Amino acid sequence: MNLLLCRLRVEDNFILRLLLLISKAKLNRLPIVFIIFLCSISVSVVNATEIVVNQSVPHYSSSLNQTRAIFTMRQQFWPNGEKIKVFTLEDNHPAHQHFTKNNLHMFPHQLRRVWDRIVFSGAGQVPTTLDSEDEMLEKIANTPNSIGYLSNEPENEKIRLFISQ
Amino acid sequence: MKKFDYLFLSKLLPFICGLLMSVQVQAGFWPDELKVHGFLTQSLFHTSDNNVYGNSDDGISPGLTEIGLNLSYQPFDRLTLSAQGLYRRAGKVDGGIVRLDYGVADLNLFNTQNGRIGIRGGRIKVPFGLYNETRDVAFTNPTILLPQGIYFDRSRSLLTSADGGSFYADYNTQYGDFSFKFNLGMPLGDNEEIRSAILGPRVSGQFEATPAFATQINYEINGGEYIFAVSYMDLELEYSPSDNEIISAGSTTIRPLLFSAQYNGEHFGLTAEYQYRWNNYKDYGVISNLSFVTESWYVQSSYRFFSWLQGIVRYDQISTNIDDRGGKIGVANGLPQHLSYAKDWMVGLRWDITSSWMLRTEYHRIHGTAWLAQADNQDNSKTRQDWDLYALQLSYRF
Numbered sequence: 102m103n104l105l106l107c108r109l110r111v112e113d114n115f116i117l118r119l120l121l122l123i124s125k126a127k128l129n130r131l132p133i134v135f136i137i138f139l140c141s142i143s144v145s146v147v148n149a150t151e152i153v154v155n156q157s158v159p160h161y162s163s164s165l166n167q168t169r170a171i172f173t174m175r176q177q178f179w180p181n182g183e184k185i186k187v188f189t190l191e192d193n194h195p196a197h198q199h200f201t202k203n204n205l206h207m208f209p210h211q212l213r214r215v216w217d218r219i220v221f222s223g224a225g226q227v228p229t230t231l232d233s234e235d236e237m238l239e240k241i242a243n244t245p246n247s248i249g250y251l252s253n254e255p256e257n258e259k260i261r262l263f264i265s266q
Numbered sequence: 267m268k269k270f271d272y273l274f275l276s277k278l279l280p281f282i283c284g285l286l287m288s289v290q291v292q293a294g295f296w297p298d299e300l301k302v303h304g305f306l307t308q309s310l311f312h313t314s315d316n317n318v319y320g321n322s323d324d325g326i327s328p329g330l331t332e333i334g335l336n337l338s339y340q341p342f343d344r345l346t347l348s349a350q351g352l353y354r355r356a357g358k359v360d361g362g363i364v365r366l367d368y369g370v371a372d373l374n375l376f377n378t379q380n381g382r383i384g385i386r387g388g389r390i391k392v393p394f395g396l397y398n399e400t401r402d403v404a405f406t407n408p409t410i411l412l413p414q415g416i417y418f419d420r421s422r423s424l425l426t427s428a429d430g431g432s433f434y435a436d437y438n439t440q441y442g443d444f445s446f447k448f449n450l451g452m453p454l455g456d457n458e459e460i461r462s463a464i465l466g467p468r469v470s471g472q473f474e475a476t477p478a479f480a481t482q483i484n485y486e487i488n489g490g491e492y493i494f495a496v497s498y499m500d501l502e503l504e505y506s507p508s509d510n511e512i513i514s515a516g517s518t519t520i521r522p523l524l525f526s527a528q529y530n531g532e533h534f535g536l537t538a539e540y541q542y543r544w545n546n547y548k549d550y551g552v553i554s555n556l557s558f559v560t561e562s563w564y565v566q567s568s569y570r571f572f573s574w575l576q577g578i579v580r581y582d583q584i585s586t587n588i589d590d591r592g593g594k595i596g597v598a599n600g601l602p603q604h605l606s607y608a609k610d611w612m613v614g615l616r617w618d619i620t621s622s623w624m625l626r627t628e629y630h631r632i633h634g635t636a637w638l639a640q641a642d643n644q645d646n647s648k649t650r651q652d653w654d655l656y657a658l659q660l661s662y663r664f
Contacts, residue, residue, distance in 0.1 A: 167379050169489045170438045177343075178377045184343040186298075192621050193573065207489040208532050209573070215490060217406045220303050222391040222399035223348040223368035226338050229298065 148252040150200040152263040157183075157245040161264070168265040169205050171248060173215045174225060179246060187228035188240050188249035196234060200250040204265065304335040307404040307661040315650035316635060317642040318411075319357035322655075329357040332402050334367065344374040352402060358641035359420060359459055367391075367402070368427055381437040390432050392425055393447045393482040394497045395539055396526050401426070404661035408537070408566060408578060409614050410628055411657065414637040415562030415584030416524065416541050420459040424501060424520075428453045428478065442492075445484040453478050453501060462640035464503065464518050465553075466601065471507040473518075478502065495526040505550070516550030535568040558587040576616040578628075583609040584636050604651040608634035622663055630655040 152168065159181045163171070170176035177185055190197040192209050201209045216227040231237050234251055241249045242259040254262065309330040311322040320329030331354070338348035349369040355362030369389045376383040391399040400406040401417060411419075418425075430451020437444045453475040461473050480499040486492065501520045507513050522543040529536045540563040548555045564582035571577065585591045586606045593603030614628030635649045643649050 163379075164440065166438050166440050166443070170380075170443070173489065175382065175436050175438060175443065176377070176379060177374065177382070180379065205489060207491070208530070210570075211490045211530055214406070214530070217403065218400055220336065220338075221305075221334070221350070221403045221406060223336070223338070223350060223370040223372075223386075224399075225346050225348075225372060226301055226340060229301075 150196050150204055150250045150252045151254055152200070152204055152248065152250050152265055153241055153255060153260050154249075154263045155241055155245055155247045156259050156261055158248065158263070163263065163265045165206065165266060168263075169207065172205060172212065172228070174219060174227060177225075183246045186244050186247040188231055188237055188244075188247060189228040190231055190234070190237065196250065196252045199252065204250060299340040301338050302336070303664060305333070305403055305405065305661060305663040307332040307659060309404075309410055309657060309659040312656045314654040316638055316653050317357070318638070318655060319359075320642065327357070329355070331355045331362070332404070334402065336368075346370075346372040346374075348372070354402060356419065357639060359457075359639045380439065381435065383435045384433075386432040386434065387430075389427050389429050390449055390451060391427050392449060392453075392480045392499070394425060394480060394499060394522075395524050395541075396493070396495065396528060396537065398425055403663075404659060405624060405663050408568065409580065409612065410626060410659045411612075411630070411655075413539070413562075413564040413566070413580065413582040414610065415564060415582050415608065416539055418463070418637055420637060420639040421463045423457055424453045424460060424475065426454065428480070430477065442485055442487040443489075445482075445486075447480075447482045447484075449480045450477065451479075452476075459639060459641060460503070465505070465513070465550075466599070467640050467646060469507075469511065469513060471505055471511055471513070473503045473505055476502045476504060491530055493526070493528040493530070495524075497524040497526070498522070512552055514549060514551030516548055516553070518548075519546040520544075533570045535566075535570075537564075537566040537568075539564060558589060561585050561588045574618045576618075578612075578614045578616065580612045581610070582612070583607070584634075586636055602635070602646055602649060602651075604634045604636075604649070605646060606634075606636060608632060608636040624661045624663075625659070627658045628656075630657075 311327045313322040320327035333353040336350035350367040352367035353364045372386045374384045428451030432449040435446045478501045482497040484495040504517045524541045526539045543560040562584035566580035568578040593606035610632045612630040616626040
C-alpha cells in the first residue's frame, strides 16, 4: 500500500510539472497562480533533492555529464586521485526518483540498466544501496570521499553540497 | 553424477544462496569492498507445434532455469576482481551444470574527469549488441526470449564468454558518452547445437574454436536516453570428423556485423538491431567451399504504463542465406524449407512486483524454424512452419 502511494506521488509530481510547462507557454494569470499553488503542495511531498558529499571531497564545479559519470560509475576517482564512494537509495524511493530526474536529468530505469550491466557482466562495482535518508546522512558524514543525495539540506558539518551544473 | 546434480540442486544451491543472503543482510560483517549479487529465474513454455526448452509441444515445459551468483572485490583502488557462477538448464540442449560465467581481473590504467582506460583479463563476457553481455539475466532482458535472429540460444556458447584479455576506453563529453571495447580470447563453444547449426543435423564430429576477437563501439546521449552501437566479431571453428564420416576436416568462419539503436524515454522505448553475417565454409571435401550471408533484424517497441508495468511488441526475422530466402537449397538437401528462415511477431507484458521480483508473460506467432534447437527437435521433418509460443517467467534478484 505504501509502495503504491509513493508511485502515485511521483506520477502526480510529473503531471504537475507538465502543467507548469504549459503555464510557461503564456496562459492567463489565474491558472498560473493555481498551478503554483499546486506545485507548492507537490514540493511539500518530495523536497528538491541535493547532491551531497563528505567534507573530504575536493571543492570544484562538476559539469552535468561529469556528475552523471560519477553515478554511472564511469568516473571512479576525485580530481585529487581518491576513489569515489557512491551511495544511493532504492529505485522506487521518492528521493531517488526525484534525484535521477532533477539532478541527473535521467530516468531511474536508465540508471538501473547501467548498473545491472556492470554487476552482471563483471565490469566493476555499483553504488551501495541504502534503506533510508537517515542512513544516507549517516554514511555520507562518516565515509571519506563519499557522494550521495538528500531531500533536505543537511545540518551536519561533515557534509556539504556538491556543485553540479 | 546424476545423484550429485540432484543433491546439488535441491539442497546445496539454496543453502549457499540463503547463507550468502543472510550474511549480506548483516551489515558491518561484510566489508564494503566486497559485493554479492545474484538472480534466480524459472520460465515455463507451451507451443502449438515444435519444441522449445524441452517438451513444450502440447504440454507445458519448465525447461529453462537460470541461477547466478556473483562476487566482486576491490583489493586496491584500481583493481577489481569479480566472478559469476551460472547454473543453467535449458531443455535438452543444456542438461544443467554450474559453470564459471565470468572471472575477471579489471585494472584501471588511466582516469580523468572525462574518461578512463583499462584492461581486463580472465574469462570475459563478449560484447555484442545491446543484450549479449547480460543475456542470462532476466531483469536485464526486454523479453523472456531474446530476439533469436541475433541472440541465438542454440549456439549461445560461442557468444557468452571467452578466455583471454580485453581493452576498454570511455570518453565522456557534453555531447554524449563514447565507449570502446576490444576482446581477444578463446570462445567456449564446442557443442552439438553449434555443429548442427553449422553443418546440419547429420554430422557427428567435433568443432573446436580458435582464438577470436570481438569489438564494440558505443555512443550514448543523455545518460542512455539514446544509444547507438556497432559490434563486430570474427570467429573461426575447426572441424574434426569422426571415424566413419566422409566429410573432411574443414573450417568455418563466421563474421557478424551488428548495428544497434535504442531510445529509452520515460514511458516509451524503441529498439532496433540489424545483423549482417558473413559465413565461409572451406576444405570440407564433400561440401564444396561456399560463402553466404545471413541477415537478421528486429524492431521492438515498449511502453511503461507505470514504473512497474510495461508492455512490449516486437517483430524479429532471420534469413539464413540472403540468396536463398525461400529455403530451396535446404529442400534440395532433404531439409524442410522453413529451416532457412524465421519470422516472429511477439507481444508481452512485464510486471515488476518489487525491485527484486519480476513476473512476465509473452506470446509469439512464428513462421519458420531457423532458430529451433536440434536437441529438442530431433526429427526435422516433423517440425511445423507456422506455430505459436506462450511463455511465463518469474525472476528474483538481489
